[in-house]
Amino acid sequence: MDFSLCRLNHIPRIVPAGTGSSITPQNMLGLEGGIQFSNTDFNQQFDIGQLLLRYGLTEQFEVRALLGSYTSFDQELLGGSRTVTGFQDMGIGAKYKLLSNESKIDLSALAEISLPVGSDEFTSNEVVPSIGLLADYAFHETLSFSSNLGYTLGVGDLEDHWLFTVTPGFTISDNVGGYFGYAGRYYGNFEQHWIEGGITFGLNSGVQLDANIGYDTENEITFIGAGFAKGF
Template sequence: MHSKIPAFIALLFSLSASAQSDGLEADRPGESQSAQTVEKGNLQPELGLRRERSDDETVDYFEPRTTLRFGLLQGFELRAELSPVTETHKGSASQSGLLPVELGFKASLWKGNGSLPEAALLAQVGIPKLASVAFRPTYAKPKVRLLLENKITEALRLNYNLGAEWTGDDVKPQWLYTVSPELTLGKHWEAFAELYGFAQKGSLPEHSFDAGLSYFIGKRAKADLSAGVGLTHSAPVNFVALGFSIRFGKS
C-alpha cells in the first residue's frame, strides 16, 4: 500500500486539465486548510461524515462534523466547528456525544505572487464546557496554523500548513504539518493527495496519507469523497469520509 503512494502523487502531477477558477473553495476533505477566506457577507457550511478505525479495538463515527464559515470582512472569516461522535469498542457498548465546540477565525495575511505563496492565519479554540461530559477534556483545545498555497499552473496548486494544536488532555503542544497537491480535472472534478502528521514531545509521531475526489455542483456547492491510511503505528489505521459544502450569499 505505502509503496504506491509516490506513484499516485506523480500521477496527479502528470495529468493535464483545464482549471475551474471560480468554484467553491472549502476546507475539506483533507487535513490541509485552504489559504482562501469566505467572501464578505457569505455563509459557507461544510459537512462531513467520517468513519475512522483508531486501532484494532476502536472505531469512531463523526456524524456529521460541521464547519460554519462566515465572511465578516474581506479577507477575514469567523468559524465554528461542531463534531458529534460515536465511539465503539469491541466487546463493549458504544458511546455518543459532542466533542468540544471550536470557535475561531481565519485571516488573510498576503496574496501570492509568483513563487511567493498566498498565506492566511487560522486560530480556533475548543471549549470544554461546550462538549458532552464523556468527551470533555481537562483543558481548552487551542489550535493555530499558518496556511500557505502556491499556484503551480492553472490546473495545479499546492496547499501546505504548519502549526500547533493542543489535545486538551495536557498542556504540551502537538506540532503538525500538511502537504497537499490539488489538481483540477475538467469543469466539475478536482483530485487531491495529501501527507500530514502530528508530533508531540514524549509521544510517537502520527503520519498519515489520504486522497480523494470532489465534484463541483455549479459554483456554489461541491460533494467530496476521500479515504486514508496511517503510515505509523500511532496514527489511525484507516478512515473514509464523505462530505458536502455549499455557499450562501451574493458573491
C-alpha cells in the same frame, strides 16, 4: 474540514482533514459538514456533522464556528466490547489573509480555541488554543500545492503538539478535482503519519462535494469520509 480531536477516557484519537488558505468572501456565510468512519483492529469510530460555519467580515478576514460532530465509538475489550456516543467539543476561530494570489501564493494565519462543551466521554475538559499558517501555491490552472503548519498549546493534562500537511491538488475536469498528500501530528512521545487522498465535485448549484480516504502508517488507522461545502 479540519483535524478534529476527540477524547475517550483521556486517550486522544485524531481524525484528519485539511484547512486551506482561502477566505470566505465578504458578507458570505459558508457551511461545511461531513461524515467519517475510522477503524483499527480494536476500535471503530463514526462521526456525523463535522460542522463548520465561516463568515467573511472583509475580503481578508473571516470568523469561524466549529460546531463539532456526534460520535459513536466502539471499543473491543477483554471479555466483551462497549459503545459510547456523544458530542465532541466545539470551538471558535478566525482566519486572516496575509498574502494575496497576485504572486500565485496565498498565505493566511489561523487562530482557533476549542471549548470544553462536549459530552463527558469526548470532551478535553480544557480551553485549548491553536494557531497555524496556511499556504496555497498555484503552479498553473491544473496543478496546485497546499501546506499547513500548526501548533496547539498544551493545557492541563493535554500535551502540546505540531501539525504539518503537504497536499498537491490537480484538476480532472471543469468541475472535478483530486488531491493526495501527507498529514502529520507530532507530540512529545506520540506521532501520527497520515497518507490521504480524495476527489471533489462541483455542482451547478454551487455545492461542492468531496470523498476521501486515508491511512495512518504509524498507528494503523484507516478512515473514509465524505463532505460538502456551500456558500450563502
